[in-house]
Amino acid sequence: MQGLIKTITELPEMLVLEILSKLLVKSLTRFRCVCKLWSSSFETPNFITKHHQNNLKNNNLNLILKRSHGGTLDDIHYFSQLSTEKDQNFRVKHNIHLPFFENFVHATFIHGPCNGILCLAYLDGIGQNVALWNPSTREFKILPQSTIQRPHGPLEFSSFNSLGFGHDSQTDDFKVVRFVTNYYEENLDEGLLADWNSQVELYSLKNDSWKEISFPGVDGFASALFNNYVNGFIYCQAIAIDHLILSFDMVNENFSTSPLPEFGGSLEQYYLELLNFNGLLGAIFYPREGTDKSFDLWVMNGSWTKQFSVDSILGVERPLGFWKNGELFLESSDQELVLFDPSIQELTNLGIRAYQETMHITAYIESLVPLNGRSEHDECIIRRPVGGESN
Incomplete structure:
Protein backbone atom coordinates (compact mmCIF):
# COMPACT_ATOMS: atom_id res chain seq x y z
CA MET A 1 0.00 0.00 0.00
CA ASN A 59 -24.30 2.92 -11.58
CA ASN A 60 -22.67 2.16 -8.23
CA LEU A 61 -25.85 1.70 -6.22
CA ASN A 62 -26.08 0.89 -2.52
CA LEU A 63 -29.14 -0.46 -0.72
CA ILE A 64 -30.66 0.39 2.65
CA LEU A 65 -33.79 -1.35 3.91
CA LYS A 66 -35.95 0.15 6.66
CA ARG A 67 -38.08 -2.37 8.55
CA SER A 68 -39.45 -3.55 11.91
CA HIS A 69 -39.32 -7.02 13.43
CA GLY A 70 -41.87 -6.13 16.10
CA GLY A 71 -45.41 -7.35 16.43
CA THR A 72 -47.07 -4.07 15.46
CA LEU A 73 -46.70 -1.44 12.75
CA ASP A 74 -45.34 1.10 15.25
CA ASP A 75 -42.60 -0.97 16.88
CA ILE A 76 -39.05 0.36 16.61
CA HIS A 77 -37.91 0.66 13.01
CA TYR A 78 -34.28 0.19 12.07
CA PHE A 79 -32.17 0.14 8.92
CA SER A 80 -30.31 -2.73 7.28
CA GLN A 81 -27.43 -2.23 4.85
CA LEU A 82 -27.76 -4.84 2.09
CA SER A 83 -24.90 -6.27 0.09
CA THR A 84 -25.00 -5.40 -3.62
CA GLU A 85 -22.38 -7.96 -4.72
CA LYS A 86 -23.73 -10.44 -7.27
CA ASP A 87 -22.81 -13.51 -5.23
CA GLN A 88 -24.26 -12.13 -1.97
CA ASN A 89 -27.92 -12.14 -3.06
CA PHE A 90 -28.69 -8.91 -1.15
CA ARG A 91 -27.83 -10.39 2.24
CA VAL A 92 -27.85 -8.09 5.31
CA LYS A 93 -24.34 -6.74 6.00
CA HIS A 94 -25.22 -4.84 9.16
CA ASN A 95 -28.19 -3.34 10.98
CA ILE A 96 -28.29 0.36 11.86
CA HIS A 97 -30.21 1.81 14.81
CA LEU A 98 -30.99 5.54 14.91
CA PRO A 99 -31.74 6.55 18.53
CA PHE A 100 -33.06 9.97 17.46
CA PHE A 101 -36.23 8.33 16.09
CA GLU A 102 -36.60 5.35 18.43
CA ASN A 103 -38.58 7.14 21.15
CA PHE A 104 -41.41 8.05 18.81
CA VAL A 105 -44.62 6.04 18.57
CA HIS A 106 -44.99 6.02 14.79
CA ALA A 107 -42.62 4.98 12.03
CA THR A 108 -39.97 7.16 10.45
CA PHE A 109 -40.60 8.29 6.87
CA ILE A 110 -37.77 8.31 4.32
CA HIS A 111 -37.54 10.89 1.53
CA GLY A 112 -34.93 10.81 -1.20
CA PRO A 113 -32.24 9.93 -1.89
CA CYS A 114 -31.00 13.16 -3.42
CA ASN A 115 -27.28 13.26 -4.32
CA GLY A 116 -26.67 10.45 -1.84
CA ILE A 117 -28.53 12.20 1.01
CA LEU A 118 -31.61 10.81 2.78
CA CYS A 119 -34.21 12.90 4.59
CA LEU A 120 -35.77 11.15 7.59
CA ALA A 121 -38.92 12.51 9.21
CA TYR A 122 -41.27 11.62 12.03
CA LEU A 123 -44.69 13.23 11.64
CA ASP A 124 -47.57 13.45 14.10
CA GLY A 125 -50.37 15.80 15.07
CA ILE A 126 -48.19 17.74 17.50
CA GLY A 127 -44.88 18.32 15.76
CA GLN A 128 -42.29 16.94 13.42
CA ASN A 129 -38.67 15.90 13.80
CA VAL A 130 -36.55 15.90 10.64
CA ALA A 131 -32.96 14.87 10.00
CA LEU A 132 -30.65 14.59 6.99
CA TRP A 133 -28.37 11.57 6.74
CA ASN A 134 -25.42 10.75 4.51
CA PRO A 135 -24.98 6.99 5.05
CA SER A 136 -21.74 7.01 3.01
CA THR A 137 -19.85 9.58 5.11
CA ARG A 138 -21.90 8.60 8.19
CA GLU A 139 -22.86 12.18 8.90
CA PHE A 140 -26.21 12.99 10.53
CA LYS A 141 -27.85 16.40 10.88
CA ILE A 142 -30.92 17.10 13.00
CA LEU A 143 -32.88 19.99 11.51
CA PRO A 144 -33.90 22.88 13.79
CA GLN A 145 -37.53 23.24 14.78
CA SER A 146 -39.53 25.77 12.80
CA THR A 147 -40.02 29.21 14.36
CA ILE A 148 -42.59 30.30 11.78
CA GLN A 149 -45.50 32.22 13.27
CA ARG A 150 -48.85 30.44 13.15
CA PRO A 151 -51.96 32.44 12.22
CA HIS A 152 -53.58 34.16 15.21
CA GLY A 153 -56.50 32.48 16.85
CA PRO A 154 -57.40 29.73 19.34
CA LEU A 155 -54.92 27.21 17.90
CA GLU A 156 -55.64 23.66 19.02
CA PHE A 157 -52.68 22.00 17.27
CA SER A 158 -50.71 21.90 14.00
CA SER A 159 -50.45 18.77 11.87
CA PHE A 160 -47.42 18.18 9.63
CA ASN A 161 -49.01 16.29 6.76
CA SER A 162 -46.54 15.83 3.93
CA LEU A 163 -42.89 16.47 3.18
CA GLY A 164 -40.59 16.59 0.15
CA PHE A 165 -36.81 16.73 -0.16
CA GLY A 166 -34.65 17.85 -3.06
CA HIS A 167 -31.72 19.87 -4.43
CA ASP A 168 -31.54 23.44 -5.75
CA SER A 169 -28.91 23.17 -8.49
CA GLN A 170 -28.69 26.95 -8.93
CA THR A 171 -27.52 27.63 -5.38
CA ASP A 172 -26.25 24.08 -4.64
CA ASP A 173 -28.58 23.89 -1.66
CA PHE A 174 -30.65 21.06 -0.23
CA LYS A 175 -34.23 21.97 0.69
CA VAL A 176 -37.13 20.42 2.56
CA VAL A 177 -40.70 21.53 1.81
CA ARG A 178 -43.66 20.53 3.99
CA PHE A 179 -47.39 21.22 4.38
CA VAL A 180 -48.72 22.29 7.78
CA THR A 181 -52.41 22.28 8.72
CA ASN A 182 -53.44 24.40 11.72
CA TYR A 183 -56.59 23.38 13.58
CA TYR A 184 -58.64 25.80 15.70
CA GLU A 185 -61.40 25.26 18.24
CA GLU A 186 -63.30 27.95 20.10
CA ASN A 187 -66.18 27.60 22.55
CA LEU A 188 -68.93 30.06 21.65
CA ASP A 189 -72.34 30.63 23.18
CA GLU A 190 -73.94 28.88 20.23
CA GLY A 191 -71.54 25.91 20.41
CA LEU A 192 -68.06 24.74 19.41
CA LEU A 193 -66.52 26.46 16.38
CA ALA A 194 -63.92 24.39 14.54
CA ASP A 195 -61.79 25.68 11.67
CA TRP A 196 -58.46 25.08 9.96
CA ASN A 197 -55.97 26.66 7.55
CA SER A 198 -52.80 25.59 5.77
CA GLN A 199 -49.22 26.83 5.49
CA VAL A 200 -46.18 25.68 3.54
CA GLU A 201 -42.69 25.78 5.07
CA LEU A 202 -39.31 25.50 3.34
CA TYR A 203 -36.01 24.56 4.98
CA SER A 204 -32.63 25.51 3.47
CA LEU A 205 -29.53 23.56 4.49
CA LYS A 206 -27.31 26.53 3.58
CA ASN A 207 -29.28 28.85 5.85
CA ASP A 208 -30.10 26.11 8.37
CA SER A 209 -33.54 27.64 8.89
CA TRP A 210 -37.21 27.45 7.87
CA LYS A 211 -39.25 30.10 6.10
CA GLU A 212 -42.87 30.35 5.01
CA ILE A 213 -43.67 30.31 1.29
CA SER A 214 -46.90 30.86 -0.62
CA PHE A 215 -49.56 28.19 -0.21
CA PRO A 216 -50.60 26.86 -3.65
CA GLY A 217 -54.26 26.44 -2.73
CA VAL A 218 -53.95 22.69 -3.31
CA ASP A 219 -52.66 20.26 -0.67
CA GLY A 220 -50.37 17.47 -1.77
CA PHE A 221 -49.53 14.01 -0.46
CA ALA A 222 -45.94 12.95 -1.14
CA SER A 223 -45.64 9.23 -0.51
CA ALA A 224 -42.36 8.19 1.08
CA LEU A 225 -42.47 4.73 -0.52
CA PHE A 226 -40.57 5.87 -3.62
CA ASN A 227 -38.18 8.73 -4.36
CA ASN A 228 -40.32 11.42 -6.03
CA TYR A 229 -37.58 14.04 -6.56
CA VAL A 230 -36.87 14.30 -10.29
CA ASN A 231 -34.56 16.81 -12.00
CA GLY A 232 -35.14 19.72 -9.64
CA PHE A 233 -38.81 19.05 -8.90
CA ILE A 234 -40.68 17.27 -6.13
CA TYR A 235 -43.90 15.54 -7.21
CA CYS A 236 -46.88 14.49 -5.13
CA GLN A 237 -50.49 13.51 -5.59
CA ALA A 238 -52.95 16.37 -5.12
CA ILE A 239 -55.33 15.78 -2.22
CA ALA A 240 -59.08 15.72 -2.96
CA ILE A 241 -58.47 16.36 -6.69
CA ASP A 242 -58.46 13.21 -8.82
CA HIS A 243 -55.89 12.69 -11.57
CA LEU A 244 -53.80 15.74 -10.69
CA ILE A 245 -50.13 15.99 -9.72
CA LEU A 246 -48.76 18.82 -7.62
CA SER A 247 -45.09 19.68 -8.29
CA PHE A 248 -42.65 21.99 -6.52
CA ASP A 249 -39.75 23.72 -8.28
CA MET A 250 -36.71 23.67 -5.97
CA VAL A 251 -35.02 26.62 -7.74
CA ASN A 252 -37.94 29.01 -8.18
CA GLU A 253 -39.72 27.78 -5.03
CA ASN A 254 -43.19 27.66 -6.57
CA PHE A 255 -45.91 25.07 -7.22
CA SER A 256 -47.67 23.93 -10.38
CA THR A 257 -50.09 21.18 -11.36
CA SER A 258 -50.25 18.66 -14.19
CA PRO A 259 -52.51 15.69 -15.07
CA LEU A 260 -51.89 12.03 -14.31
CA PRO A 261 -51.87 9.54 -17.19
CA GLU A 262 -55.21 8.13 -18.32
CA PHE A 263 -54.42 4.67 -16.98
CA GLY A 264 -57.91 3.28 -17.44
CA GLY A 265 -58.85 2.86 -13.81
CA SER A 266 -60.00 4.65 -10.69
CA LEU A 267 -57.83 5.75 -7.76
CA GLU A 268 -60.50 4.23 -5.54
CA GLN A 269 -59.45 0.84 -6.94
CA TYR A 270 -55.73 1.42 -7.57
CA TYR A 271 -52.81 2.66 -5.53
CA LEU A 272 -50.64 5.33 -7.14
CA GLU A 273 -46.93 5.85 -6.47
CA LEU A 274 -44.95 8.67 -8.11
CA LEU A 275 -41.24 7.95 -8.55
CA ASN A 276 -37.98 8.81 -10.23
CA PHE A 277 -37.52 6.28 -13.04
CA ASN A 278 -34.14 6.66 -14.75
CA GLY A 279 -34.26 10.45 -14.41
CA LEU A 280 -37.87 10.79 -15.56
CA LEU A 281 -41.13 11.14 -13.64
CA GLY A 282 -42.84 7.77 -13.34
CA ALA A 283 -46.25 6.69 -12.05
CA ILE A 284 -46.88 3.11 -10.99
CA PHE A 285 -50.43 1.80 -10.50
CA TYR A 286 -51.43 -1.45 -8.77
CA PRO A 287 -54.69 -2.85 -7.35
CA ARG A 288 -55.71 -2.11 -3.78
CA GLU A 289 -57.30 -5.53 -3.29
CA GLY A 290 -56.01 -9.08 -3.72
CA THR A 291 -52.58 -10.74 -3.70
CA ASP A 292 -52.51 -11.51 -7.42
CA LYS A 293 -51.08 -8.12 -8.39
CA SER A 294 -50.65 -6.37 -11.72
CA PHE A 295 -48.33 -3.37 -12.12
CA ASP A 296 -48.43 -0.65 -14.76
CA LEU A 297 -45.57 1.84 -15.04
CA TRP A 298 -46.11 5.11 -16.93
CA VAL A 299 -43.29 7.56 -17.69
CA MET A 300 -43.51 11.29 -18.48
CA ASN A 301 -41.20 12.33 -21.32
CA GLY A 302 -43.06 15.21 -22.95
CA SER A 303 -46.23 13.12 -22.61
CA TRP A 304 -47.26 10.08 -20.62
CA THR A 305 -46.39 6.71 -22.15
CA LYS A 306 -46.74 3.23 -20.66
CA GLN A 307 -43.23 1.90 -19.97
CA PHE A 308 -44.27 -1.66 -19.15
CA SER A 309 -47.08 -3.71 -17.69
CA VAL A 310 -46.84 -6.81 -15.51
CA ASP A 311 -50.12 -8.70 -15.79
CA SER A 312 -49.97 -10.95 -12.75
CA ILE A 313 -47.59 -11.68 -9.87
CA LEU A 314 -49.05 -14.09 -7.34
CA GLY A 315 -48.42 -13.66 -3.62
CA VAL A 316 -47.19 -10.06 -3.43
CA GLU A 317 -48.60 -6.99 -1.70
CA ARG A 318 -46.85 -3.85 -2.94
CA PRO A 319 -43.84 -2.53 -4.90
CA LEU A 320 -40.83 -1.18 -2.99
CA GLY A 321 -38.36 0.01 -5.62
CA PHE A 322 -36.46 -0.68 -8.82
CA TRP A 323 -32.98 -2.18 -9.17
CA LYS A 324 -30.28 -1.61 -11.80
CA ASN A 325 -31.77 -3.44 -14.80
CA GLY A 326 -35.45 -2.79 -14.19
CA GLU A 327 -35.93 -5.55 -11.60
CA LEU A 328 -38.61 -4.69 -9.06
CA PHE A 329 -38.31 -5.17 -5.29
CA LEU A 330 -41.64 -6.23 -3.79
CA GLU A 331 -43.10 -7.10 -0.40
CA SER A 332 -44.63 -10.57 -0.48
CA SER A 333 -47.87 -11.64 1.17
CA ASP A 334 -45.67 -13.43 3.74
CA GLN A 335 -43.92 -10.13 4.60
CA GLU A 336 -40.68 -11.09 2.89
CA LEU A 337 -38.51 -9.11 0.48
CA VAL A 338 -38.65 -10.53 -3.05
CA LEU A 339 -37.17 -9.45 -6.39
CA PHE A 340 -39.10 -9.73 -9.66
CA ASP A 341 -37.26 -9.78 -13.00
CA PRO A 342 -39.80 -8.74 -15.70
CA SER A 343 -37.51 -9.84 -18.54
CA ILE A 344 -37.76 -13.50 -17.52
CA GLN A 345 -40.89 -13.25 -15.33
CA GLU A 346 -38.98 -14.71 -12.37
CA LEU A 347 -39.62 -14.04 -8.67
CA THR A 348 -36.74 -14.55 -6.19
CA ASN A 349 -37.22 -14.70 -2.42
CA LEU A 350 -34.35 -12.83 -0.74
CA GLY A 351 -34.97 -14.33 2.70
CA ILE A 352 -35.43 -11.00 4.52
CA ARG A 353 -38.50 -10.63 6.72
CA ALA A 354 -40.26 -7.72 8.43
CA TYR A 355 -43.57 -6.85 10.03
CA GLN A 356 -46.23 -6.10 7.41
CA GLU A 357 -45.94 -2.77 5.58
CA THR A 358 -42.82 -1.66 7.48
CA MET A 359 -40.37 -2.37 4.65
CA HIS A 360 -38.96 0.54 2.67
CA ILE A 361 -35.98 0.01 0.36
CA THR A 362 -33.71 2.84 -0.81
CA ALA A 363 -31.13 2.61 -3.59
CA TYR A 364 -28.62 5.45 -3.39
CA ILE A 365 -25.35 6.57 -4.98
CA GLU A 366 -22.38 7.20 -2.68
CA SER A 367 -21.75 10.87 -2.01
CA LEU A 368 -19.28 13.11 -0.18
CA VAL A 369 -21.83 15.92 0.26
CA PRO A 370 -21.31 17.54 3.71
CA LEU A 371 -24.26 18.28 5.98
CA ASN A 372 -22.59 20.42 8.66
CA GLY A 373 -23.96 17.93 11.15
CA ARG A 374 -22.36 15.40 13.48
CA SER A 375 -20.90 11.93 13.04
CA GLU A 376 -23.00 8.83 13.57
CA HIS A 377 -20.81 8.06 16.58
CA ASP A 378 -21.61 11.44 18.16
CA GLU A 379 -25.33 10.83 17.58
CA CYS A 380 -25.02 7.36 19.19
CA ILE A 381 -26.05 5.65 15.94
CA ILE A 382 -25.21 1.96 16.20
CA ARG A 383 -24.13 -0.25 13.29
CA ARG A 384 -24.18 -3.96 14.15
CA PRO A 385 -22.47 -6.35 11.68
CA VAL A 386 -24.54 -9.38 10.74
CA GLY A 387 -22.66 -12.66 10.61
CA GLY A 388 -24.41 -15.96 10.61
CA GLU A 389 -27.59 -14.63 12.19
CA SER A 390 -30.91 -14.55 10.39
CA ASN A 391 -31.91 -11.74 8.05
Missing part, protein backbone atom coordinates in the same frame (compact mmCIF):
# COMPACT_ATOMS: atom_id res chain seq x y z
CA GLN A 2 2.82 2.42 0.87
CA GLY A 3 4.43 1.83 -2.53
CA LEU A 4 1.13 2.49 -4.28
CA ILE A 5 0.60 5.76 -2.41
CA LYS A 6 4.18 6.86 -3.17
CA THR A 7 3.62 6.18 -6.88
CA ILE A 8 0.34 8.11 -6.89
CA THR A 9 1.82 11.11 -5.10
CA GLU A 10 4.52 11.37 -7.78
CA LEU A 11 1.88 11.81 -10.50
CA PRO A 12 0.50 15.22 -11.53
CA GLU A 13 -1.99 16.55 -8.99
CA MET A 14 -4.91 16.71 -11.43
CA LEU A 15 -4.37 13.09 -12.47
CA VAL A 16 -4.12 11.99 -8.85
CA LEU A 17 -7.44 13.64 -8.00
CA GLU A 18 -9.03 12.10 -11.10
CA ILE A 19 -7.96 8.64 -9.90
CA LEU A 20 -9.08 9.30 -6.35
CA SER A 21 -12.51 10.51 -7.52
CA LYS A 22 -13.24 6.97 -8.72
CA LEU A 23 -12.76 5.40 -5.27
CA LEU A 24 -15.34 4.46 -2.65
CA VAL A 25 -16.07 6.87 0.19
CA LYS A 26 -14.69 4.30 2.62
CA SER A 27 -11.31 4.40 0.85
CA LEU A 28 -11.29 8.20 0.64
CA THR A 29 -11.97 8.42 4.37
CA ARG A 30 -8.83 6.36 5.04
CA PHE A 31 -6.77 8.37 2.55
CA ARG A 32 -7.51 11.67 4.30
CA CYS A 33 -4.56 11.00 6.60
CA VAL A 34 -2.09 10.66 3.68
CA CYS A 35 -1.60 14.42 3.32
CA LYS A 36 -3.39 17.72 3.98
CA LEU A 37 -3.79 18.36 0.24
CA TRP A 38 -5.79 15.19 -0.25
CA SER A 39 -7.92 15.81 2.83
CA SER A 40 -8.79 19.37 1.78
CA SER A 41 -9.34 18.36 -1.87
CA PHE A 42 -11.98 15.81 -0.89
CA GLU A 43 -14.06 18.67 0.55
CA THR A 44 -14.05 20.91 -2.53
CA PRO A 45 -17.27 21.22 -4.58
CA ASN A 46 -15.46 20.17 -7.78
CA PHE A 47 -14.15 16.93 -6.26
CA ILE A 48 -17.49 16.13 -4.59
CA THR A 49 -19.31 16.64 -7.90
CA LYS A 50 -16.75 14.63 -9.89
CA HIS A 51 -16.88 11.76 -7.40
CA HIS A 52 -20.69 11.66 -7.53
CA GLN A 53 -20.73 11.81 -11.34
CA ASN A 54 -18.33 8.85 -11.53
CA ASN A 55 -20.61 6.83 -9.27
CA LEU A 56 -23.63 7.77 -11.39
CA LYS A 57 -21.82 6.82 -14.59
CA ASN A 58 -20.88 3.42 -13.20
